[in-house]
Amino acid sequence: MDSKLFPEGTQRCSFGQFLIWMAFLFVIFVWGVYGATLVLYNGIGTTGLDNIFGFGAWITFDLAVIALGAGAFFTGLLKYILKIKQLEKIINLTVIVGFCCYAGAMLILVLDVGQPTRAWFGYWHPNVHSMLTEVIFCITCYLIVLIIEFVPLILEQKQLNKIPFIHALAHNMHINMALFAGIGAFLSTFHQGSLGGMYGVLIGRPFAFREGFFIWPWTFFLFILSAVGSGPVFTVLVATLMEKITGKKLVDFKTKSLMGKIAGSMLCIYMFFKILDTWAWANGYLPSVGLTFDQMFHGFIYGKWLMFSEIILCGLVPAIMLVTPSIRNRPGLLYTAAILDCIGVSLNRYIFTVQTIAFPVLPFESWQLYYPNWVEYATSLMIIAFGFIVISLSYRYLPVFPLETKLNYQSGD
Amino acid sequence: MQTIEFKIKWGMVIDIDKCTGCGACMVGCQVENNIAPMTKKDPYNYVQALTWDRDDASNKTKTLTCLSVYELTNGKAFPDHETAYLPRPCMQCGHPACVPVCPVVATEKTEEGGIVSQIYPRCIGCRYCMAACPYHARYFNWWDPIWPEGMDKGLSPATSVRPRGVVEKCNFCHSRYLDAKNEARQNGDDPMNLADGAYTTACADICPTKAITFGDLNNPEHKVYELARSKNSYRLLEKLGLAPQVYYMSKREWVRKLGDNYNADGGGHGAPSNSHG
Numbered sequence: 001m002d003s004k005l006f007p008e009g010t011q012r013c014s015f016g017q018f019l020i021w022m023a024f025l026f027v028i029f030v031w032g033v034y035g036a037t038l039v040l041y042n043g044i045g046t047t048g049l050d051n052i053f054g055f056g057a058w059i060t061f062d063l064a065v066i067a068l069g070a071g072a073f074f075t076g077l078l079k080y081i082l083k084i085k086q087l088e089k090i091i092n093l094t095v096i097v098g099f100c101c102y103a104g105a106m107l108i109l110v111l112d113v114g115q116p117t118r119a120w121f122g123y124w125h126p127n128v129h130s131m132l133t134e135v136i137f138c139i140t141c142y143l144i145v146l147i148i149e150f151v152p153l154i155l156e157q158k159q160l161n162k163i164p165f166i167h168a169l170a171h172n173m174h175i176n177m178a179l180f181a182g183i184g185a186f187l188s189t190f191h192q193g194s195l196g197g198m199y200g201v202l203i204g205r206p207f208a209f210r211e212g213f214f215i216w217p218w219t220f221f222l223f224i225l226s227a228v229g230s231g232p233v234f235t236v237l238v239a240t241l242m243e244k245i246t247g248k249k250l251v252d253f254k255t256k257s258l259m260g261k262i263a264g265s266m267l268c269i270y271m272f273f274k275i276l277d278t279w280a281w282a283n284g285y286l287p288s289v290g291l292t293f294d295q296m297f298h299g300f301i302y303g304k305w306l307m308f309s310e311i312i313l314c315g316l317v318p319a320i321m322l323v324t325p326s327i328r329n330r331p332g333l334l335y336t337a338a339i340l341d342c343i344g345v346s347l348n349r350y351i352f353t354v355q356t357i358a359f360p361v362l363p364f365e366s367w368q369l370y371y372p373n374w375v376e377y378a379t380s381l382m383i384i385a386f387g388f389i390v391i392s393l394s395y396r397y398l399p400v401f402p403l404e405t406k407l408n409y410q411s412g413d
Numbered sequence: 414m415q416t417i418e419f420k421i422k423w424g425m426v427i428d429i430d431k432c433t434g435c436g437a438c439m440v441g442c443q444v445e446n447n448i449a450p451m452t453k454k455d456p457y458n459y460v461q462a463l464t465w466d467r468d469d470a471s472n473k474t475k476t477l478t479c480l481s482v483y484e485l486t487n488g489k490a491f492p493d494h495e496t497a498y499l500p501r502p503c504m505q506c507g508h509p510a511c512v513p514v515c516p517v518v519a520t521e522k523t524e525e526g527g528i529v530s531q532i533y534p535r536c537i538g539c540r541y542c543m544a545a546c547p548y549h550a551r552y553f554n555w556w557d558p559i560w561p562e563g564m565d566k567g568l569s570p571a572t573s574v575r576p577r578g579v580v581e582k583c584n585f586c587h588s589r590y591l592d593a594k595n596e597a598r599q600n601g602d603d604p605m606n607l608a609d610g611a612y613t614t615a616c617a618d619i620c621p622t623k624a625i626t627f628g629d630l631n632n633p634e635h636k637v638y639e640l641a642r643s644k645n646s647y648r649l650l651e652k653l654g655l656a657p658q659v660y661y662m663s664k665r666e667w668v669r670k671l672g673d674n675y676n677a678d679g680g681g682h683g684a685p686s687n688s689h690g
Contacts, residue, residue, distance in 0.1 A: 041458070041461075042460060042467075043555055043556045043578065044538075044578065050474035051476075051477075051543065052474055052549065054541075054543035054544050055540065055544050113538050113578075114537065114538020114553065114554070114577065114578025114579055115536065115576075115578045118517075118535070118536075121519075121537055122517055122537070125518050126516070130513060130514050130515060130516045130541075132515075132539065132541050133516040133517075135516075136516055198541070202510060202514070202544065203545075204510035204545055204546055204655060205547060206653070288652070289652045289674060290652050290673060290674035290676050295674075295676075357544055361674075362483075362547065362549075362649065363671050363672070363673065363674055364483055364485050364671050365549075
């Protein structure tokens, strides 16, 4: 029915099958829209957030998807600026995944701020001392960059591309893409860092506070490194999931392995500094404010196992796996390392968001528990459904994977 | 950022040994500052009526008070058991954690007197300041404020009401400061050199045991000047370097020790139990 719209030389499932898949995603999306409506109409009181946990599941979700979406800027940087040609096999997907992650984070932020119609105040009354101001600047600008990077791919759609003007426009945008990749890398580096800086500057929160370099606390650099250490393999996981769902080969393993190598190298650097930072925090800063490492953890929910899982099981282990060629070159092990890596960075964002606030700084207060309610889950799932919808539509109608025809429909290599 | 100093430094000294934990300060604060009571029903919101109720005052984690009274105990069994109450307004820190983090300059410490302001029409409700404040002195308007019929007639004309979705905090009853300065001008006095007691907060006014003393910490003619410098005075979490302008005093050592974390002598964090009032 819609086969004329498919990318050149490819096959897709029937339109009916596609509609059923989209309907399934749409149901989840609508559930989230219902939750979002309640939040916008009745108030944020609808959620599980409270005066202790002003930040919760939404901020954790935002930070995690922004870190995992880092594949877009980092791969763009390597492909367009450092000219690593191999990455063109997956660059389109990194842009789409990045777009979904950032657009999703922005949508969640619309719900999370109490007065979303005042969101533009970040530009009108900016506080140059606030890390969050920098995040507002860079995230909004970078989303525009991602849209600019996504547009040429849409223009390359088979039928659209037949129009000479659109063809020329797409071609010219491609030629200048290095410029946007450069701007994107700049913006993204800074806001990934500022998201970490947001926690590091909290002088009143010993769990998160860090010394640093000039105006940037160490968390600024750690968040950049952890994002580039996980974003590329998240894209690999998305590509692999798409392969499992569609039953086709979309990206050659050589490219996936290269992405794993890139993420693994960055993850190794990150782990080195993360362990140093944690050690210095536990032995230097905490005693200086009358606290000990043990006091930073409590019971099972806030236990040390969280931090050790993050640093060892989901940090050191995938880092070693990804930099070791014999492990990385086995698909099963590459994907396992990638999953651990992505869990690790998400866990890091969760710990910095929730445990920082849960720790009672006043000696006469006690640890507080936070339970996100269905509204926060539903709206977060809405964003995931949104991502699936965008990727499904892109896969069906846009030439996302340059190697798809070669890997599936042509004989030989 | 260095500690911000002013010629006038409004501050409080709260004598914990005098506090009975009656909660009058909380009530006085709510009335003075037009803080709406928590109501389950919202008669103006039909969507709310179709779904489920809002939080009422029984949910302390969503209640808005600006000033909270904590119950402290020494953690010992009878007959050595002792209790104390600690009212906690905003500390108006000299080196505030909340001010530099606000992305839209909705909270400042720039006015003479050193009160940390909150600009409600500019606040976007991101709650970053709440995450920054270790004293939990900042509160969020989770629901639309509603005054049950009749109660709206008791609203103070001096204080603006706030919409849902913004953060608010104690501002040492700032409108009373403006009134005191105006009165001084009318009487031909210097508004920058107010007499002790010319400007005071609602919580200090209402306290039946006079546990809260308010005044200029830099002015030797004000009672707080001496009190803040007494040997039994201390501030909460001094080690963090936030330089609060609210002092506490108690003759009991265990009360004073609960003001900060101590890891060296084992008497620090988490030892005595507590509850949130």
